[in-house]
Amino acid sequence: MPRLGATTTTLTSTARAVMERHLHRDGYTVPSALVYPWQWLWDSAFHAIAWNALDRPDRALVELDTLLGCQRRDGFVPHIRYHGPSPHADFWKLPDTSAITQPPMYGHAIARLHRAGVDIPTGLLERARQGFDFLLRHRARVDGLVSVVHPWETGADNSPRWDHWVDGHFSLDRWWVVKGELVRSIMPSDAGAPISNSAFACAPAGFNALVAFNALELAWVTDDEHLQRDALEIVDRLDVSWSAEAGTWVDVGDSGHGSGRVRTLDALLPLLVSRRPVAVRSAIDQLLDPCAFAATYGPTGVHRAEEVFRPDQYWRGSAWPQLTYLLWWAARNRGEARLEESLRTSARRGAARSRMAEHWHPDDGTGLGAVPQSWSALVVAMA
Numbered sequence: 001m002p003r004l005g006a007t008t009t010t011l012t013s014t015a016r017a018v019m020e021r022h023l024h025r026d027g028y029t030v031p032s033a034l035v036y037p038w039q040w041l042w043d044s045a046f047h048a049i050a051w052n053a054l055d056r057p058d059r060a061l062v063e064l065d066t067l068l069g070c071q072r073r074d075g076f077v078p079h080i081r082y083h084g085p086s087p088h089a090d091f092w093k094l095p096d097t098s099a100i101t102q103p104p105m106y107g108h109a110i111a112r113l114h115r116a117g118v119d120i121p122t123g124l125l126e127r128a129r130q131g132f133d134f135l136l137r138h139r140a141r142v143d144g145l146v147s148v149v150h151p152w153e154t155g156a157d158n159s160p161r162w163d164h165w166v167d168g169h170f171s172l173d174r175w176w177v178v179k180g181e182l183v184r185s186i187m188p189s190d191a192g193a194p195i196s197n198s199a200f201a202c203a204p205a206g207f208n209a210l211v212a213f214n215a216l217e218l219a220w221v222t223d224d225e226h227l228q229r230d231a232l233e234i235v236d237r238l239d240v241s242w243s244a245e246a247g248t249w250v251d252v253g254d255s256g257h258g259s260g261r262v263r264t265l266d267a268l269l270p271l272l273v274s275r276r277p278v279a280v281r282s283a284i285d286q287l288l289d290p291c292a293f294a295a296t297y298g299p300t301g302v303h304r305a306e307e308v309f310r311p312d313q314y315w316r317g318s319a320w321p322q323l324t325y326l327l328w329w330a331a332r333n334r335g336e337a338r339l340e341e342s343l344r345t346s347a348r349r350g351a352a353r354s355r356m357a358e359h360w361h362p363d364d365g366t367g368l369g370a371v372p373q374s375w376s377a378l379v380v381a382m383a
């Protein structure tokens with residue numbers, strides 16, 4: 001058997017073993033048994049994609065069903081579901097979920113299942129639509145883009161994009177305090193859903209790209225013209241925030257003239273949806289350039305030339321499999337074969353070398369964070 005075949009078989013069986021090990025008896029998959037033993041929003045959508053690639057569409061559907069099972073009346077989907085009393089109930093002021101959301105990756109997960117011929121229950125499609133209703137109609141906007149009420153909502157917890165809120169001087173201790181304070185200033189709606197945060201006026205490029213991308217994916221499945229129109233409005237607004245000078249899509253809001261311009265990988269996610277050719281070209285070139293983001297086990301989480309680039313630190317430069325997967329999907333759909341192949345190969349190498357870690361060093365593949373972590377199984381869906 002050719003070597004590549006053997007490697008692929010091994011990676012698939014390792015991914016399957018990680019997913020099986022993290023499958024909870026209630027049908028959802030935990031990101032990590034030790035570090036993250038609950039259900040997370042965007043993780044769950046990635047798990048659904050991985051389960052489907054592992055020929056278990058039944059599990060993919062249960063994953064999405066349990067995820068959207070904690071949705072509130074107005075469509076809000078919390079970022080953590082504890083499936084029982086929450087150990088952090090005092091922190092969130094809620095009994096069984098968190099009080100913030102995360103990127104609505106269920107739109108793309110549903111579309112990938114649909115493309116694979118899986119029948120999606122109508123109830124699931126409807127709940128997904130309501131999720132976008134919340135984000136597009138109830139969530140506060142900043143200058144036309146969808147705001148986040150807390151950095152954790154982006155999934156990119158310690159990104160240098162938030163350094164504005166520590167006056168440009170990031171340290172883990174300071175950031176820990178500020179992150180806690182920012183939870184306390186979240187403004188909820190009458191129904192208890194998070195709407196805005198006066199201490200954190202920010203509409204990140206990466207988050208908006210994921211809102212628009214997932215809405216477009218769902219709109220394609222359900223043939224929903226209204227949702228498609230709303231999503232394209234975000235795409236066009238997002239493209240206004242491309243800065244040729246900075247070489248990135250810039251976050252809109254308080255950090256727009258400061259840390260909101262740091263070249264992070266998640267800020268290139270508009271590549272999924274952008275209609276601005278110069279921006280698209282620049283993003284692709286940067287992802288292929290070893291002096292920018294490209295790496296053997298990469299791409300790097302932060303552009304190498306940024307002063308804050310730290311390849312071994314959480315959200316400050318390491319490689320993340322779920323971001324690599326998303327950029328691979330963008331490259332694939334744009335017919336950028338060289339980028340598609342380089343992202344696919346580096347993600348697979350990284351997952352194997354890091355032993356399916358949460359994230360890893362982009363240049364040597366050393367596993368970082370939780371090892372193993374379920375979303376590294378996404379590499380089986382990159383084919």
Ligand code: GLC
Pocket residue numbers: 031036040042043154155156157
């Ligand atoms: C960390 C990550 C976040 C992820 C969670 C569970 O908090 O930053 O993106 O959803 O872990 O894996």
